Amino acid sequence: MPRDFLAGARDQYDVVVIGSGLGGMTAANILGRLGYRVLLLEQHYKLGGLATWFRRPGGNIFDISLHGFPYGMVKSCRRYWNEEIANGIVPLRTIRYDNPMFSLTTRFDRDDFTRLLTTRFGQPPEKVQEFFEFIRKMNFYDDQTMTVKELFDRFFPGREDIIRLLMEPITYANGSTLEDPAVAYGIVFSNFMAKGVYTYRGGTDDLIQRMKEELLKNGVDVRVRCPVERIHIVRRKVAGVTVHGRYLAARAVVSNANLLATILRFAGPEHFDKDFIEEVKAVRLNNSSTQVYIALKQGDLLDESIGDLLFSSTAPYFRTEALLSRNITSRTFSFYYPSLRPHAPPRCYVVSSTNARYEDWANLSEEEYRKSKQELINSTLDALEKYVPDIRQRVAHVEAATPRTFERYTGHLAGASFGTKFEGLRVSRALPHQVEGLFHAGSVGIIMSGWLGAMNYGVIVANEVDNYLACPSLTVRKG
Numbered sequence: 001m002p003r004d005f006l007a008g009a010r011d012q013y014d015v016v017v018i019g020s021g022l023g024g025m026t027a028a029n030i031l032g033r034l035g036y037r038v039l040l041l042e043q044h045y046k047l048g049g050l051a052t053w054f055r056r057p058g059g060n061i062f063d064i065s066l067h068g069f070p071y072g073m074v075k076s077c078r079r080y081w082n083e084e085i086a087n088g089i090v091p092l093r094t095i096r097y098d099n100p101m102f103s104l105t106t107r108f109d110r111d112d113f114t115r116l117l118t119t120r121f122g123q124p125p126e127k128v129q130e131f132f133e134f135i136r137k138m139n140f141y142d143d144q145t146m147t148v149k150e151l152f153d154r155f156f157p158g159r160e161d162i163i164r165l166l167m168e169p170i171t172y173a174n175g176s177t178l179e180d181p182a183v184a185y186g187i188v189f190s191n192f193m194a195k196g197v198y199t200y201r202g203g204t205d206d207l208i209q210r211m212k213e214e215l216l217k218n219g220v221d222v223r224v225r226c227p228v229e230r231i232h233i234v235r236r237k238v239a240g241v242t243v244h245g246r247y248l249a250a251r252a253v254v255s256n257a258n259l260l261a262t263i264l265r266f267a268g269p270e271h272f273d274k275d276f277i278e279e280v281k282a283v284r285l286n287n288s289s290t291q292v293y294i295a296l297k298q299g300d301l302l303d304e305s306i307g308d309l310l311f312s313s314t315a316p317y318f319r320t321e322a323l324l325s326r327n328i329t330s331r332t333f334s335f336y337y338p339s340l341r342p343h344a345p346p347r348c349y350v351v352s353s354t355n356a357r358y359e360d361w362a363n364l365s366e367e368e369y370r371k372s373k374q375e376l377i378n379s380t381l382d383a384l385e386k387y388v389p390d391i392r393q394r395v396a397h398v399e400a401a402t403p404r405t406f407e408r409y410t411g412h413l414a415g416a417s418f419g420t421k422f423e424g425l426r427v428s429r430a431l432p433h434q435v436e437g438l439f440h441a442g443s444v445g446i447i448m449s450g451w452l453g454a455m456n457y458g459v460i461v462a463n464e465v466d467n468y469l470a471c472p473s474l475t476v477r478k479g
């Protein structure tokens with residue numbers, strides 16, 4: 001008999017959360033703490049969404065999206081999770097760039113960038129100060145017409161090298177481009193500049209295990225292998241969900257799944273205003289990624305001076321097109337040293353990440369796909385050779401992930417790594433005004449993506465759900 005992944009579940013909850021990414025889990029945890037009856041449904045066999053990991057024979061363990069996040073994670077984890085999780089967050093010390101325009105090492109914080117911009121890139125200190133102040137004051141409600149390119153043209157006209165310094169890591173971090181609103185770039189970049197780049201000591205497996213324990217402690221009913229098939233809406237009000245053919249009633253539903261899938265697939269366009277659906281259909285998905293996971297042989301320990309994060313490129317200039325191209329010229333290498341998992345046998349890993357277009361991978365035949373993955377692995381090892389000599393002899397395990405892999409494991413349309421482009425934020429925020437009790441807390445609009453963005457969006461939405469459940473009539477439908 002097939003296993004019943006909903007065994008013992010109630011028929012009715014205050015809140016059903018669809019998806020256990022950092023946004024979904026954080027929303028569930030806050031609402032559980034507040035005493036609501038919360039059900040967290042995850043389609044995959046483990047929690048975490050893109051904040052995940054996988055194991056391979058020989059004791060190898062790979063992190064997928066643990067490359068770096070801003071210091072703000074400490075505060076968010078302390079407040080909305082617990083002290084132990086917050087205490088696991090540690091700084092990355094060495095961020096490197098290596099490209100035809102410059103090679104340098106930085107702490108990736110405001111002090112160090114001020115030093116670089118004034119000494120190495122020859123900018124007047126007042127100009128640099130003015131730039132930092134300008135972006136620091138940007139907020140979500142600002143004018144969104146200025147693009148990132150216009151921002152750079154205003155402060156550093158004609159300086160392609162400075163644009164590369166300021167933009168390349170953020171493009172890797174959330175897929176943003178020079179054509180995106182400057183406000184989105186400004187908020188994310190300022191978050192990093194506040195105190196540099198951080199990681200979680202213990203690895204993603206440890207983090208997600210601790211989060212699961214905290215969810216259970218707070219009374220959240222956590223279920224994996226539970227793909228939500230339908231969100232039920234009756235007269236523009238959420239009623240419940242169907243999962244494994246079983247109807248579960250809920251006063252509120254928070255979807256952490258892809259925004260477009262939530263509206264068009266799980267809820268259905270017929271439950272929304274026509275012009276809203278037009279707006280939904282115009283929302284662009286963010287790009288996807290490829291990754292190559294490399295484990296070094298046991299006992300082969302890299303010198304930590306190689307750095308934690310290395311933005312490596314052979315492209316003469318920074319161009320979004322070049323970053324997305326199948327002809328890869330730019331890669332971010334994350335180096336993982338034994339200190340990341342102090343309790344595991346000492347091992348070193350390198351993960352190479354590249355932004356990628358779903359279309360370039362989606363329609364390949366199985367044979368072309370396998371061949372393309374192998375080419376990706378080969379070209380990555382070639383590029384890594386410069387930093388880790390004799391890499392081919394030193395590898396214990398290597399494999400690749402593509403946009404198809406990300407789509408398969410998270411259900412994200414087109415394997416989007418960072419949800420949607422900026423316009424998705426407006427749609428996500430408008431959801432409860434279209435359908436009472438329906439909320440979305442997942443990667444959208446650059447700002448609300450990445451570990452910190454997704455987690456903080458979960459917090460914002462949990463507060464809105466709390467307000468709604470306390471007084472449903474306060475969420476008035478617009479239009």
Ligand SMILES: Cc1cc2nc3c(=O)[nH]c(=O)nc-3n(C[C@H](O)[C@H](O)[C@H](O)COP(=O)(O)OP(=O)(O)OC[C@H]3O[C@@H](n4cnc5c(N)ncnc54)[C@H](O)[C@@H]3O)c2cc1C
Nearest residue numbers: 019021022023043049050065067068228257443450451454
């Ligand atoms: C290769 C890569 C590297 C990255 N590196 C970094 C980094 O270094 N730093 C950083 O800050 N961010 C990074 N990110 C981005 C970051 O991981 C994500 O933005 C963040 O984890 C997304 O969280 P989320 O809450 O939006 O949910 P997601 O992680 O997107 O999870 C959504 C969840 O919903 C589930 N789901 C979907 N449909 C259903 C359904 N019908 N029923 C039940 N469950 C469903 C999925 O299975 C999934 O678990 C990276 C992303 C990628 C792909």
